[in-house]
Structure formats: C-alpha cells, structure tokens
Amino acid sequence: MAALRIEPADDTPLIVLNREEEQFEISGKSMPEDVIDFYQPVLNWLTTYRSAPLDRTIFDIRLIYFNTASSKLLLDVLMILEEISEQGHEVLVRWHSMTYDEDMQEAGREYADMVDLDFEYITYDK
Amino acid sequence: MSMMDTVKGYFALINEYYSNLLEKEIIIAYDGDVTHQVMKAFTSLVEQKLISEHEKETVIRRLYHILVECLQNINRHAEGFYPKEHEEDYPGRGALLVSKSDDYYRVITANLVRKEHAAVLQTFLDKINPLNRAELNEYYKTQLMNGDLSSKGGAGLGFIDIRRKTSRKLDFHFVDFDGEYVFFLCNVTLSR
Numbered sequence: 204m205a206a207l208r209i210e211p212a213d214d215t216p217l218i219v220l221n222r223e224e225e226q227f228e229i230s231g232k233s234m235p236e237d238v239i240d241f242y243q244p245v246l247n248w249l250t251t252y253r254s255a256p257l258d259r260t261i262f263d264i265r266l267i268y269f270n271t272a273s274s275k276l277l278l279d280v281l282m283i284l285e286e287i288s289e290q291g292h293e294v295l296v297r298w299h300s301m302t303y304d305e306d307m308q309e310a311g312r313e314y315a316d317m318v319d320l321d322f323e324y325i326t327y328d329k
Numbered sequence: 330m331s332m333m334d335t336v337k338g339y340f341a342l343i344n345e346y347y348s349n350l351l352e353k354e355i356i357i358a359y360d361g362d363v364t365h366q367v368m369k370a371f372t373s374l375v376e377q378k379l380i381s382e383h384e385k386e387t388v389i390r391r392l393y394h395i396l397v398e399c400l401q402n403i404n405r406h407a408e409g410f411y412p413k414e415h416e417e418d419y420p421g422r423g424a425l426l427v428s429k430s431d432d433y434y435r436v437i438t439a440n441l442v443r444k445e446h447a448a449v450l451q452t453f454l455d456k457i458n459p460l461n462r463a464e465l466n467e468y469y470k471t472q473l474m475n476g477d478l479s480s481k482g483g484a485g486l487g488f489i490d491i492r493r494k495t496s497r498k499l500d501f502h503f504v505d506f507d508g509e510y511v512f513f514l515c516n517v518t519l520s521r
Contacts (some may be wrong), residue, residue, distance in 0.1 A: 214369055234397055236365040268390070270397050271486035278473055303386045306394075306494065317470060 204255070215241055216266060220248045220279045225257060229280070230265035233273040234251075242276040249283040256287045265299035266307070274310075278317065285318045295321050302326040339424035339439045339510075346502055346514055347437055352426040360424040363407070367420075368400040375427060388521055391494050392434050395517050398487035399438050400425070407440035408510060436517045447503050447511040453485050458498045465493040495519050 206221035215280035235241035262284060269277065281296065288294040298311035308324060315322040339360050343484060356378060357371055372393055377391045407421025423440030442450065469489045476486065492499055497518055504512040 213363075234401075242427065268393065270394070270401065271490050272401070274486065275473060275476070294441075301386070304390065305387065313466070317474060329363060 204251060207244060209244070216269075218245055220245070220252070222252060222257065225261070227260060228263040228265065229277075230263070231267060233266060233269040233277075235273070238270075238276055242273075242279070246276075246279055246283065249280060253283055253287050253290075255261055256290075256292050259293040259295070260284070260287060261297060263297045263299065264311075267301065267304075269310075278314065281318045281320060285320050285326045288320055295323060297323045297325055299325045299327060302328050310328040338506075341423060342504060342512055342514060343426060343437055345374050347435075347516055352410050353430045354427065355428050356434075357425060357427040359426075362420045362422050363400050363403040363425075364420045365404065368404060371400065371425070371427075374394045384521070388434075388519065391420065394494065394517055395436050395491055395519060396427070398491055399436055399515070399517065402487060403438060403440050406442060406446065407513075408442060428463070431521075433521055434519045436519075437515065438461070439512060441506060441510045442513050444509060444511050447513060450513065451503060454488065454499055454501055457485070457489055457492050460492075462493060462496070465489060469493070491517055 204222055206223065208221070209215070209218035211217040211231040214232060214234045214236070216229050216233045217297060218230040219226050221227070229245075264277070266322060284296065286293050296315075298308075298314075300307035300311065310325070311324055340358075344453040356375060359367075359371070361367075375396060376389060376393050379392065403421045403423035403425075405421065407423045412464055421440060423438055426435070426437040428437075457465065457468065468482045469486065472489060488499065495517060500516040500518070502512075504514065506512050
C-alpha cells in the first residue's frame with residue numbers, strides 16, 4: 204500500500220506511515236487549526252493498514268507537545284492499533300519523551316491504561 | 330452598551346476582579362480577535378521569553394499548554410461582534426493578560442459567551458473544581474473516551490487538564506453583560 208508522509212509544520216507533527224519500510228511515526232508538535240481535518244488521512248491510512256498489517260508493528264510516538272483536542276485523535280489512532288493487536292498481530296507503541304518531561308511520560312502511561320497495547324517508554328535529552 | 334463601551338469593558342472587568350495584577354510584570358496584554366495565528370504567535374512569544382530567562386522546562390511546557398488551551402477556548406467558543414448570519418466564519422474575540430511574578434505566572438482571559446453556554450460552563454467548572462488529583466485523572470480519561478469532540482474541540486478536556494496541571498482550583502467569574510451575553514473571566518495561576 205502507498206506510504207503516507209505529512210511534513211511537519213509549526214503546529215502539526217511529522218507523520219510517517221510506511222508499510223514497506225516498516226516505519227510508523229508521529230513526531231513533533233500537534234495543535235492543528237482543525238484537528239479532525241488533519242488526522243483524517245492518518246486514520247484512513249491506518250484503517251486500510253488494519254486489513255493487511257505486518258506481523259509486528261512498531262509505532263513511534265515522539266511528540267514534544269499536543270493539545271487536548273489532539274489527545275482525542277491520538278486515542279483514535281491507538282484504538283485502531285489495538286484492533287490490529289486484537290486480530291493477533293504484534294503491536295508495540297514506543298512512547299518517546301524528553302527526560303525532564305514528566306507530563307509527557309504521564310500522558311503515555313494514561314494512554315497505556317486506556318488501550319490494551321504494549322508500551323515501551325523511551326526518554327532522551329535533546 | 331455600545332461596542333466602544335464594551336472594548337473598554339474587557340479590561341475594566343479584569344482590573345475589577347483581579348486588581349493586584351497591576352503590581353506584576355505584564356508579558357502580554359491583548360484585546361481582540363483570537364485567530365489560530367494569534368494563538369501560535371502568543372504561545373511562541375511566551376515560550377521564547379521564558380527560555381531566554383532560563384525558566385524551568387516543565388514550567389515552560391505547562392504555561393505553553395495553558396495558553397494554547399485558553400486561547401483555543403476563546404477562538405472556538407467566545408462571541409464576537411459580527412453579523413449574526415456569518416458568525417461561524419469569525420474567530421472569537423477576547424482579552425488576554427499574561428503576567429509574571431516571583432512565584433508564579435498568571436493567565437487571565439475575558440470573553441463574552443451566550444447566556445445558555447455560560448450556564449453549561451458554570452455547571453461544568455463547579456463540577457471539576459472540588460475533584461482531587463485521582464478523580465481529575467479519571468474524569469479526564471472518561472471525557473477522552475466518551476466525550477463529545479467536534480471540530481470545535483470540546484468535552485471540557487482543556488479545563489480538566491489546566492485544573493490538574495496547575496493543581497489549583499479554577500478561579501472564574503461570570504458577569505452579566507446584557508440579556509443575551511455574559512462575560513466569562515478566568516484566572517489560571519501556575520506556580521514556578
């Protein structure tokens with residue numbers, strides 16, 4: 204299937220969804236003017252991917268900021284991944300955050316509570 | 330009240346309810362339309378200032394978040410003075426004050442909301458103010474999973490998150506404006 208790549212802007216994250224190269228990533232800032240509009244292609248892509256996923260999907264979320272409107276759409280993304288996992292495929296969410304950013308780490312743990320998915324927490328300095 | 334009186338009214342009300350603000354350093358004082366561009370400019374301005382002043386990174390992140398959420402509330406929910414038939418095409422109008430003191434930052438907003446919306450908002454804020462940390466976390470998750478999110482955002486996630494990130498009760502006032510509108514004043518204090 205065709206890859207989806209959306210370049211980052213000052214208020215929207217980088218999106219990489221590439222089955223061939225086994226790359227799945229959301230990174231940067233997420234506070235789009237129209238959050239539903241922005242995430243619609245992402246959700247559409249993942250819904251298609253759900254019908255023929257890889258045996259093992261590693262999904263990287265490396266956000267430095269997301270607003271509460273984006274938090275709902277991120278949950279929608281994770282819920283599609285949860286469905287893929289429920290079908291018997293392996294899914295790992297790698298939740299990246301700056302070492303100091305406890306709020307972002309807590310946000311990750313909060314999502315891990317809401318969906319039945321394996322999370323790995325990775326911290327980095329700059 | 331004429332439109333000119335109203336322009337004065339935003340800051341007059343802020344001074345009336347939060348007069349001790351005048352003693353602090355003002356980072357931003359603004360009264361006008363709150364577009365997405367205005368939101369981006371102000372959040373970036375405050376972020377850069379705090380970075381240059383070597384503020385703690387956690388505090389910078391939190392103040393940034395509070396500003397985004399407060400300004401988006403105005404952008405999406407505040408009333409402006411526009412022709413009724415085109416209301417949906419315009420951003421909300423509001424006043425914003427961001428100030429700094431030795432121990433905390435404050436973000437104060439003032440905007441008009443329709444009377445019926447004010448009643449819903451007040452019920453919601455009265456509901457989340459008494460909640461403790463664990464209850465707020467639970468409520469946030471409930472609203473995230475079941476809340477009604479439209480293209481305007483919503484489900485009150487912004488206020489719940491501000492409430493828990495500041496660990497303080499939301500300090501707000503509703504002030505009658507006319508038969509149709511109510512002023513909504515909100516003061517968010519973030520410890521440094």
